[in-house]
Amino acid sequence: MALRQSLGLATRDYFHEWQISVCFVLALAAVLGPMMVLFGLKFGIVGSMIEELREDPAKREIRPVGSGRYDRAWIESLRKRDDVIFIVPRVRSIAATLEVQSDRANRILPLEVIPSAQGDPLLPPGSAAPKGLGEVVLSASAARKLQVSVGDGVDGSLSRRFQGRKERVHLPLTVVGVAPPRSFSRDGLFASVALSEALEDFRDGRAVPALEWEGEAAEGERHYTGFRLYARSIYDVAGLEEGFERSGIEVRTKAADIETVRRMDRTLSAIYWSIAVIGLAGFSLSLGASLWANVDRKRKELSVLRLVGFRTGDIVWFPVVQSLYTAVLGWALACAIYLAAAWSINLMLAPQLEAAQEVCRLLPRHYLIALGLTLGASVLAAVLAGIRAARVEPSEGLREI
Amino acid sequence: MAEQEERKPIYELRDVVKKRASDSYSFSLRVPSLRIFPGEKIALIGESGCGKSTLLDMLAFVLQPTSCEEFVFAAGDEPEDISAAWRRSRRNRLARLRRHHLGYVMQTGGLLPYLTVRENMNLSRRILGMKKDDTVDELAEELGLSRHLGKLPSELSTGERQRVAIGRALAHRPSIVIADEPTASVDPFAAEKIMALFIEMVEQRNITVIVASHAWRHIKQLGLRRLAHHTRRSKDGHAAETVVSG
Numbered sequence A: 001m002a003l004r005q006s007l008g009l010a011t012r013d014y015f016h017e018w019q020i021s022v023c024f025v026l027a028l029a030a031v032l033g034p035m036m037v038l039f040g041l042k043f044g045i046v047g048s049m050i051e052e053l054r055e056d057p058a059k060r061e062i063r064p065v066g067s068g069r070y071d072r073a074w075i076e077s078l079r080k081r082d083d084v085i086f087i088v089p090r091v092r093s094i095a096a097t098l099e100v101q102s103d104r105a106n107r108i109l110p111l112e113v114i115p116s117a118q119g120d121p122l123l124p125p126g127s128a129a130p131k132g133l134g135e136v137v138l139s140a141s142a143a144r145k146l147q148v149s150v151g152d153g154v155d156g157s158l159s160r161r162f163q164g165r166k167e168r169v170h171l172p173l174t175v176v177g178v179a180p181p182r183s184f185s186r187d188g189l190f191a192s193v194a195l196s197e198a199l200e201d202f203r204d205g206r207a208v209p210a211l212e213w214e215g216e217a218a219e220g221e222r223h224y225t226g227f228r229l230y231a232r233s234i235y236d237v238a239g240l241e242e243g244f245e246r247s248g249i250e251v252r253t254k255a256a257d258i259e260t261v262r263r264m265d266r267t268l269s270a271i272y273w274s275i276a277v278i279g280l281a282g283f284s285l286s287l288g289a290s291l292w293a294n295v296d297r298k299r300k301e302l303s304v305l306r307l308v309g310f311r312t313g314d315i316v317w318f319p320v321v322q323s324l325y326t327a328v329l330g331w332a333l334a335c336a337i338y339l340a341a342a343w344s345i346n347l348m349l350a351p352q353l354e355a356a357q358e359v360c361r362l363l364p365r366h367y368l369i370a371l372g373l374t375l376g377a378s379v380l381a382a383v384l385a386g387i388r389a390a391r392v393e394p395s396e397g398l399r400e401i
Numbered sequence B: 001m002a003e004q005e006e007r008k009p010i011y012e013l014r015d016v017v018k019k020r021a022s023d024s025y026s027f028s029l030r031v032p033s034l035r036i037f038p039g040e041k042i043a044l045i046g047e048s049g050c051g052k053s054t055l056l057d058m059l060a061f062v063l064q065p066t067s068c069e070e071f072v073f074a075a076g077d078e079p080e081d082i083s084a085a086w087r088r089s090r091r092n093r094l095a096r097l098r099r100h101h102l103g104y105v106m107q108t109g110g111l112l113p114y115l116t117v118r119e120n121m122n123l124s125r126r127i128l129g130m131k132k133d134d135t136v137d138e139l140a141e142e143l144g145l146s147r148h149l150g151k152l153p154s155e156l157s158t159g160e161r162q163r164v165a166i167g168r169a170l171a172h173r174p175s176i177v178i179a180d181e182p183t184a185s186v187d188p189f190a191a192e193k194i195m196a197l198f199i200e201m202v203e204q205r206n207i208t209v210i211v212a213s214h215a216w217r218h219i220k221q222l223g224l225r226r227l228a229h230h231t232r233r234s235k236d237g238h239a240a241e242t243v244v245s246g
């Protein structure tokens, strides 16, 4: 009962003295708002860089330098590793080309053949992967130049000099997909590993019975000169690179880029947190000081409440309720300041950004964390000040000048 | 007198001492024996600084005595041992006694600036959860405050504020009203009127009243019992002791 009275009176007092309450709210928002902007910037900048790294499969690629000699068993052993999400063997690059022609475009386009399989990170997840010897996925630029789309047929051809004669063979291909422009920018053709092997066999003068291409019989185990390998995540790249280097395979990765961003994240985090800790300390002090001063200012009125018989506990509620108002209103104002600042920062930098990228960004939980911190700090300050006020002998407070 | 002896005193104090000391001056108030009976009207008259507020604050349980032999308050059903409550820091118990049995009119102020006159007068009733009735309106009528019920204290004159304070002290029908120079801040003519009205109102309601004042002449015709006291000062002027009894 008395508790409810206390809450009601505290509310009345808070809004009666609205000028002073507004000052407290402004003082709080003036510290909290910029801190939120600061964190929004840190989170937005680093967040979008990390996101970019994560989303761009090229950043996870590990490619061998020069040509080596890898057998199928070695490739399989890599595929079983946890930190490898995709690996296919590559044939000699000189053999990995195909001239392609479509009915619509009257030109013959030489295409780079990229061995692919289900789960290829360069192909959109869930889209068809080329299978067998008759399916291909075209890169966006190749599809455009050939004026074909999914479902169309194209004619692939390749030639060799065999037993002194120049030979050319044709094979009918179906376009089962078109890769997005950002995953492969040149004119390319994603083919199954089997098809890429067939092309190499033909060029080497070997027979490909499945396509009725004649030649010498294949002998011995096949060796590959390279592979396409993607790490599971950007964080696995450095480890894999180290492993390859140790076994004498020189590879090229984006590990340096990744490390740069991660270092930047750490640096920015360190800068941010040092500013945040200082800011938070200043914020708690200013909030605590103003609430403390407020309780001091209210000592006479609080003494009157004690004189008419409010219990100590009810008295402590009085400043607590008022500081809760200050905390919530100040937080709301800080959010408004943040939103306005973030909006204008993002607008200002929009031309330099890709679509949907934001420089200044907060998640809903960040707002809640800010609210929690504010409430915690203000309630603590108010309780301490309130207890102090309640400790003072009522007669002292009453006789205050 | 015999009639009074049969009834139990509301206040019973024995050897209650309050010492107050600052750097160069020490003041002590000693009450060898004081009994106040229900319905009594007590006046505490004395010059400024003789310890009136000190005694009243102790009687209102807002000031802790330095030492005390016996301090019993018996307005409720059970006599309360105030000295024990202080010793054990039972502040909420003292607050409860104030809430139920006490009205206090301060020398100045004591109104909550954010509440209207009506709400200020109703404050004690609200804390006690008393039902809404016309008590406040009747009191306001008697005190000549009907026109001001909706105003905030800052919009009132000093004399009007004192009358609001009197209204608040009476609204919850306490057993005792303590008034510390309730009319000190108004002009003598108004002071006399307000004091007369106040005494009349407590008389009607059969409330025990203890009033402090520095001028006997305002109240001598109101039929109050005057507490005997005398103040002794040390020769060097650094110490004073007031002894009150009655």
Ligand SMILES: Nc1ncnc2c1ncn2[C@@H]1O[C@H](COP(=O)(O)OP(=O)(O)OP(=O)(O)O)[C@@H](O)[C@H]1O
Pocket (backbone or CB within 6 Å): B020, B021, B022, B027, B046, B047, B048, B049, B050, B051, B052, B053, B054, B055, B214
């Ligand atoms: N908080 C305090 N600390 C130290 N001394 C005090 C304190 N309050 C009052 N005194 C001293 O106690 C003495 C009595 O004070 P008190 O307020 O009881 O006087 P009073 O009779 O009510 O005076 P007045 O008529 O002016 O209100 C004074 O001499 C004063 O100096």
Ligand SMILES: [Mg+2]
Pocket (backbone or CB within 6 Å): B052, B053, B054, B107, B180, B181
């Ligand atoms: Mg006084």
